[in-house]
Amino acid sequence: MIEIKNLHKSYPIGKDSLHVLKGIDLHIREGEFVSIMGSSGSGKSTLLNIVGLLDEHDEGDYYLNGQLIKNLNEKKAAILRNKFLGFVFQSFNLISYKTALENVALPLYYKGVSRRERLKTAMEYLDKVGLKDWANHLPSELSGGQKQRVAIARALVTKPKVVLADEPTGALDSTTTDSVMDLLKDINDEGMTVFVITHEEEVAAQTKRVVRLKDGVIISDELTKKATQSA
Amino acid sequence: MFDLDRWREIFQSISKNKLRSVMSGFTVAFAILLFTLLFGVVNGLSNTFKEAFADDAMNSIFVRVWKTSKPYKGLQTGRRIQLKNKDYDFVKENYESKIEHLTARIYRNVNISYKNKQDNYNLRAVHPDHQFLEKTIVDEGRYLNDRDLKERAKVIVIGRLIKEDIFGEKPALGKRVNMNGISYKIIGIFSDDGNDNEERIVYMPVTTAQMLYGNNDYISQINVGYNPKLNLDQAIAFGNKIERDLKKKLDIHPDDQSALRVRNMAEANKGVGQFMGILYVLVIIIGSGTLIAGIIGISNIMIFVIKERTKEFGIRKALGAQPSSIIGMVVQESVLITTLAGYLGLSFGTYLLSLIGNSLEEDYFIKDPSVSSGIVIGATITLILAGLIAGYLPAKRAARIKPIVALRAD
Known part of the structure; x- marks a missing residue:
């Protein structure tokens, strides 16, 4: 599903450049539940942004769903994101003036789905994350955990190949963290590839494979107990 | 889309x-x-x-005369200038291509009476072209025509307000009124966009007036409507030329502003x-x-x-x-x-x-x-x-x- 070979990424800082990713090799198959662990500055967010087509890599090859990602213009990247990827962000990134239902339906708008169909599908996914009764509330009227569940519903609504979650629990307390992780696990159980970035061991422990990143290189890549349990 | x-x-x-x-x-x-x-x-x-x-046509030039203020060619100051038919003809013949409309005017005060009503009004004896120069709107009947002038017909065209004064609601067209002892037939009633005074005027053929009031060929004023194809500068030059030529013809000093005056709307327009x-x-x-x-x-x-x-x-x-x-x-x-x-x-x-x-x-x-x-x-x-x-x-x-x-x- 995701295949990365010898990936490099630098950011220019003044005259110098900061070498963030120094040759990453990673292969994630369909249906995996992977977490990337690392302290801040380890390059994990950069990796996710590149995987999510929000940023471009400098060197190396990246295949998404078998397709080589190279020299994408904004338009092509937008189409691929809409088709293959679902995003969950640490800060939720809901549009503040749209209701929960409208936020969930938005990716379908960019996919060209009719309004009636959009709202129907969005309602199904809101129901799935247990927020059907909150469909017509604005994000400001929801709790952090509820917001993140809306964001997850939004990430799932286009039936993407991969869900990318950047610190999905970073802004949540421990109880809501558990409920969000349970939700991601359920999604994975249904066969969806889920790719989580975190710096919390407890969160990583609930995934099936943990990739540890330090200073732009992978230092370990191992399956967790969960994986062996379910296997 | x-x-x-x-x-x-x-x-x-x-x-x-x-x-x-x-x-x-x-x-x-x-x-x-x-x-x-x-x-x-x-x-x-x-x-x-x-x-x-808007009251008068925008392309009007008025020629008026009074007394000389400068001696010229041995003639004295204070000489009374009089325009005559031959001056009208002079303008008509000399500038034909530059003129759209041309009329003379003679002013008089008249007393109109009909049955037991009567009042005093201003009379203008004019040529048919006057209608266009004054933008007179004929409401009933017709305006003066060339035949009226030729026959020196005793016909008048009266303003809307005269009709109201004298006839009230009753029809006036075709009626005969007594004007200073002579009977005239009303052949038209007009209105005018100018002020009310413009609608209290009597028009009659210039020839009729000359015959009845003094039996001479005097006229008070010449009004020229210049060809609208002239631009403002050409029109101003035309007005100046009329002034020069007429002054020469009437033996007036070229700088005499009192004896002959030309008012050119083109100048005001400009x-x-x-x-x-x-x-x-x-x-x-x-x-x-x-x-x-x-x-x-x-x-x-x-x-x-x-x-x-x-x-x-x-x-x-x-x-x-x-x-x-x-x-x-x-x-x-x-x-x-x-x-x-x-x-x-x-x-x-x-x-x-x-x-x-x-x-x-x-x-x-x-x-x-x-x-x-x-x-x-x-x-x-x-x-x-x-x-x-x-x-x-x-x-x-x-x-x-x-x-x-x-x-x-x-």
Whole structure:
């Protein structure tokens, strides 16, 4: 599903450049539940942004769903994101003036789905994350955990190949963290590839494979107990 | 391309962000309001000037005579000058190609009586062309014609108000009235756009007047309507030439301003035209300045709005929005706001102008201030273009920002 070979990424800082990713090799198959662990500055967010087509890599090859990602213009990247990827962000990134239902339906708008169909599908996914009764509330009227569940519903609504979650629990307390992780696990159980970035061991422990990143290189890549349990 | 979903997005964005929409709309509405009022008031001034000259044809030249004020060729000061038929014929023959209409005038005061009613009125004995020079509107019957002149017919054309004075509601056409002891037939009744006095005048053939009042060939005045194909400068030159030639013919000193006077509407027109021209140039400068200020206002607000929405655009892009869809949305929203606000400003402006109406005519010479449809259309197109540019430039820049950068913005 995701295949990365010898990936490099630098950011220019003044005259110098900061070498963030120094040759990453990673292969994630369909249906995996992977977490990337690392302290801040380890390059994990950069990796996710590149995987999510929000940023471009400098060197190396990246295949998404078998397709080589190279020299994408904004338009092509937008189409691929809409088709293959679902995003969950640490800060939720809901549009503040749209209701929960409208936020969930938005990716379908960019996919060209009719309004009636959009709202129907969005309602199904809101129901799935247990927020059907909150469909017509604005994000400001929801709790952090509820917001993140809306964001997850939004990430799932286009039936993407991969869900990318950047610190999905970073802004949540421990109880809501558990409920969000349970939700991601359920999604994975249904066969969806889920790719989580975190710096919390407890969160990583609930995934099936943990990739540890330090200073732009992978230092370990191992399956967790969960994986062996379910296997 | 009409995309209902796009419009829904835009209406939601506008209605959920009322303050910012009202702010950007207000700048444009206010600019257009000022623009409309400015143009309307100047048009009102222009209307007043046009009205002041509307009574008589704009292409008139009047020739009048009085006493000489300078000795010339051995003739004394204070000599009374008299225009005669031969002077009329001289003008007619010499300048035929430059003349559209030509008439002589003889002034008299007359007393009209009919049955038991009578009153005093001004009489003008004229040629048929007088109708066009004075813009006389014949309501009933007809005006004087060449046959009346040839036959020295005892016929008159009377003003609408004379008819009211003497006949009231009863028909006057074809009736005979007694005018200073002689019976005349009323062959026409006229009205005039000038003041009421113009509608209390009696017209009769110039030849009839010459026969009955003194049996001579005297005339009081010659009115020329110059060929409208002449431009103002040519018309002024023509007036000067008539003055020179007639002075020479009548043995008047070329610099004698008292003996023969030529009043040329072209000169007045030129003055008014220049004045209005300068006024319009000023208004166009100030008006476009106002519009530009409005456009800059909305551009500033759009730049701010788009900066504020950068994160939203980042989210939309992460969810699959293409740059063109973001640009399209912003531009459409901006055009919608400018057009609506501009229309509001325009409507309010025209409404205010209609409220003013003719109420400022007496004191400020502003009559019926209004804006022409050409200006309205021009201003609307300017607005839509302004909205396009004000939205497009910052939106294009915002759409180019990488989603990762946009998402980080606050």
